[in-house]
Amino acid sequence: MENTPFSEWLDRFSNYLRMRNYSPRTIRKYEQTIQRFARYAWFRQNSVSDGISFDEAAFEDAPLDADVNVSAALVTDFFSTLSEGRDYKPKTLHRMISTLSSFYRYLYTQGVVVANPMLGVERPRIKNQELKYLKHSQVIRLLNTIASERDRLIVRLIYATGVRVSELCAINVEDIDFEEQTIRVKGKGDKIRTVFVDEETLDEIERFVGNTIEGPLFLGQQGNHIAPRTVQHLFRQYAPPGITPHKIRHSYASELYRRSKNLRVVQENLGHSSIKTTEIYLHTDIEERRNVYRQYFPLSNGKKTGE
DSSP states (O other), rough: OOOBBBBHHHHHHHHHHHHHHOHHHOOOOOOOHHHHHHHHHHHHHSSOSSOOOHHHHHHHHHOOOOSSSOHHHHHHHHHHHHHHOOOOOHHHHHHHHHHHHHHHHHHTTTTTOOOGGGGGGGOOOOOTOOOOOOHHHHHHHHTTTTOOOOHHHHHHHHHHOOOOHHHHTTTGGGETTHHHHHHHHEOOOEEEEEOOOOOOHHHHHHHHHHOOOOOOOOOOOOOOOOOOHHHHHHHHHHTTOOOOHHHHHHHHHHHHHHHOOOOOHHHHHHHHHHHHHHHHTTOOOOHHHHHHHHOOTTTTOOOTTTT
């Protein structure tokens, strides 16, 4: 098979991501990871020695014309070299592996590579991946400690709807349908979705906006939308250590799933394109675990040993 350079297919892959409505920021991150790997592959394919010192500064001028057909061993060596040469967090390496996996799935479906080298690549273990979050009663107690009407509504709205900080900040008054009890939000990649709001939260919104019928729900500087960093700052001001807007979104997902057991609805409400992303937010309630244990485990359900 003739040489198929990264440079040719990176542009096509970027166009493919744009067609799928990925955000410009996400596409840039994908491109940076693929370019870094392409330069490594070029040095490996053109070096007489297998031992390469991965100096990222020296790679900046390396060409992107390495052959995309690489082995799983080369990919593994790439990530091993990254881990040794720089203190990459496991989550960063996971993201980079996911990026290359997407790239090579695309190449394989296009018939560009004879095999997908990412299938043999193991992901680094992430310790303590289970996120800390607040239970429903804890969120309510947190809300009761916030005197500021605006700040309390910001925290409540994240919990009531599960929206991301960026989505919350971009909400306009006209996006809120008080009769249908919904809010239209713009998510990642400018994807529009509808989230649901409880009546009490809508009452607080109605009191907060007064006679305003359009414009930003939460005002920032010079009449613009509030900035995400402002929301993050108020969480540092009010919330327990480690509790961020994202953790409150996590609380929303956990409570909704615990009570409904409907993973697909939680996924759609959160705006996740993959259900695997949703799964890391969810926890099996301890009472549910206890009941299942007592009902089904043979030593705890009253049956004699050996039955």
